[in-house]
Amino acid sequence: MRALAVEDDPRIAGDLQSALTAAGFRVEVTGDGEDAWFLGDTEDYDLVVLDLGLPSLDGLAVLKRWRANGRTMPVLVLTARGTWQERVEGIEAGADDYLPKPFRMEELIARARALVRRTGGHAAAFQEAGDLSLDTNRMGVAIRGVQVQVTALEYRLLAYLMLHRDRPVPPSELLEHLYGDDDAREANALEAVIARLRRKLGAGIIGTRRGFGYFLEAT
Amino acid sequence: MRALAVEDDPRIAGDLQSALTAAGFRVEVTGDGEDAWFLGDTEDYDLVVLDLGLPSLDGLAVLKRWRANGRTMPVLVLTARGTWQERVEGIEAGADDYLPKPFRMEELIARARALVRRTGGHAAAFQEAGDLSLDTNRMGVAIRGVQVQVTALEYRLLAYLMLHRDRPVPPSELLEHLYGDDDAREANALEAVIARLRRKLGAGIIGTRRGFGYFLEAT
DNA sequence: GGCAACCTGACAGCAAGCTGACACAGCGGG
DNA sequence: CCCGCTGTGTCAGCTTGCTGTCAGGTTGCC
Numbered sequence: 001m002r003a004l005a006v007e008d009d010p011r012i013a014g015d016l017q018s019a020l021t022a023a024g025f026r027v028e029v030t031g032d033g034e035d036a037w038f039l040g041d042t043e044d045y046d047l048v049v050l051d052l053g054l055p056s057l058d059g060l061a062v063l064k065r066w067r068a069n070g071r072t073m074p075v076l077v078l079t080a081r082g083t084w085q086e087r088v089e090g091i092e093a094g095a096d097d098y099l100p101k102p103f104r105m106e107e108l109i110a111r112a113r114a115l116v117r118r119t120g121g122h123a124a125a126f127q128e129a130g131d132l133s134l135d136t137n138r139m140g141v142a143i144r145g146v147q148v149q150v151t152a153l154e155y156r157l158l159a160y161l162m163l164h165r166d167r168p169v170p171p172s173e174l175l176e177h178l179y180g181d182d183d184a185r186e187a188n189a190l191e192a193v194i195a196r197l198r199r200k201l202g203a204g205i206i207g208t209r210r211g212f213g214y215f216l217e218a219t
Numbered sequence: 220m221r222a223l224a225v226e227d228d229p230r231i232a233g234d235l236q237s238a239l240t241a242a243g244f245r246v247e248v249t250g251d252g253e254d255a256w257f258l259g260d261t262e263d264y265d266l267v268v269l270d271l272g273l274p275s276l277d278g279l280a281v282l283k284r285w286r287a288n289g290r291t292m293p294v295l296v297l298t299a300r301g302t303w304q305e306r307v308e309g310i311e312a313g314a315d316d317y318l319p320k321p322f323r324m325e326e327l328i329a330r331a332r333a334l335v336r337r338t339g340g341h342a343a344a345f346q347e348a349g350d351l352s353l354d355t356n357r358m359g360v361a362i363r364g365v366q367v368q369v370t371a372l373e374y375r376l377l378a379y380l381m382l383h384r385d386r387p388v389p390p391s392e393l394l395e396h397l398y399g400d401d402d403a404r405e406a407n408a409l410e411a412v413i414a415r416l417r418r419k420l421g422a423g424i425i426g427t428r429r430g431f432g433y434f435l436e437a438t
Numbered sequence: 439g440g441c442a443a444c445c446t447g448a449c450a451g452c453a454a455g456c457t458g459a460c461a462c463a464g465c466g467g468g
Numbered sequence: 469c470c471c472g473c474t475g476t477g478t479c480a481g482c483t484t485g486c487t488g489t490c491a492g493g494t495t496g497c498c
Binding site: 370371372373404405407408411412415429 | 485486487488489490495496497
């Protein structure tokens with residue numbers, strides 16, 4: 001049973017190593033994001049414990065790159081950033097479980113065991129819908145193969161629609177995802193973003209179902 | 220996609236029901252431990268949301284009895300008792316995920332989805348009654364497989380009738396569900412919606428039991 | 439027959455959504 | 469510092485189509 005622990009704080013990393021070892025894992029530890037990405041991409045682990053607050057490359061980005069490459073090992077995410085949006089974000093990036101810091105080592109082990117007990121996998125999100133394609137690594141957008149320049153906000157909106165392309169996404173949910181509900185925006189802000197995107201992407205990409213929400217037009 | 224929500228606080232239970240329904244689950248709710256144990260033991264659910272603080276029979280005991288009987292459905296545990304020992308206890312009793320109260324409904328849904336995805340329950344969230352089928356994920360409606368375009372209000376009405384398809388639903392209840400009781404509508408508003416729906420769906424879908432209410436015609 | 443529950447077509451009001459213009463903040467360069 | 473540039477939120481006015489109301493009809497029940 002191999003486990004990879006990605007954690008830059010050496011004290012916590014040490015604790016992780018001993019606790020996981022005691023729980024019967026063969027543990028490797030790294031504190032560097034790039035390094036973690038490479039290991040997770042090339043080696044086979046039964047479990048990854050991933051801290052989100054990393055230098056050099058963000059944990060969430062590492063996770064997304066793994067999933068984009070079709071890596072399906074169970075990932076338990078650790079983070080100090082405890083707001084609920086970030087938890088949801090983490091889960092949507094492909095995390096299988098989530099543990100806010102500070103945590104008890106006993107709880108982590110219990111969760112790790114539960115995670116390994118279920119041998120489920122995640123399919124990488126293939127980022128294509130109709131004429132639109134998203135490149136999650138480069139944050140690039142293309143229509144029928146032609147690159148289109150979009151802003152960060154626009155990209156996040158597209159990525160969210162892509163992730164939920166099987167259903168219409170209500171404006172309230174999009175607002176919450178893009179801004180978080182504490183800092184409120186006029187509902188119109190979203191409509192403005194949609195309008196700008198439609199102008200860039202052309203018609204027939206983003207559809208509206210009045211009363212339900214927005215969606216990516218399928219083929 | 221069937222879900223069982225075990226929660227004794229009626230307000231939270233109501234929130235759970237609507238959130239899970241909106242997320243595409245067919246939801247049953249109970250507030251009693253014995254009842255929950257019986258349902259979980261005899262019915263097949265794709266997801267159970269279990270509150271630990273129950274009267275009559277403790278949630279943890281319910282969970283243990285399910286697992287002892289070989290029931291393997293994914294269980295998401297809710298609890299106000301947030302100490303880490305209890306979390307560990309819950310996970311070791313066989314919970315698949317854990318959410319401390321108070322929580323965000325959005326987070327619960329995200330976790331529930333992740334849980335179901337993980338356990339391989341990829342079946343579409345379809346509900347059928349006679350010739351009518353609802354796709355609760357896409358918010359789509361079809362008659363004998365043919366897609367029909369309905370508005371948000373019409374869809375909510377259909378979904379509610381579907382949820383309670385075992386009985387006629389009185390107009391007063393429908394009015395309350397669709398509009399809330401604070402902002403009152405003429406009773407006729409409901410009749411108008413029903414009429415429009417019948418025109419779209421054709422005859423033999425929505426029935427009337429004079430004096431009792433509306434219902435979906437079974438096969 | 440008479441009453442109440444329920445149905446339905448027409449229509450106007452209204453809210454959801456669209457769009458172009460503008461303001462403003464942040465940022466980098468001269 | 470100033471200037472221009474870019475990204476984004478706000479505003480106002482517009483379009484669209486949903487939906488509540490009304491008026492009159494139909495059905496079922498006593």
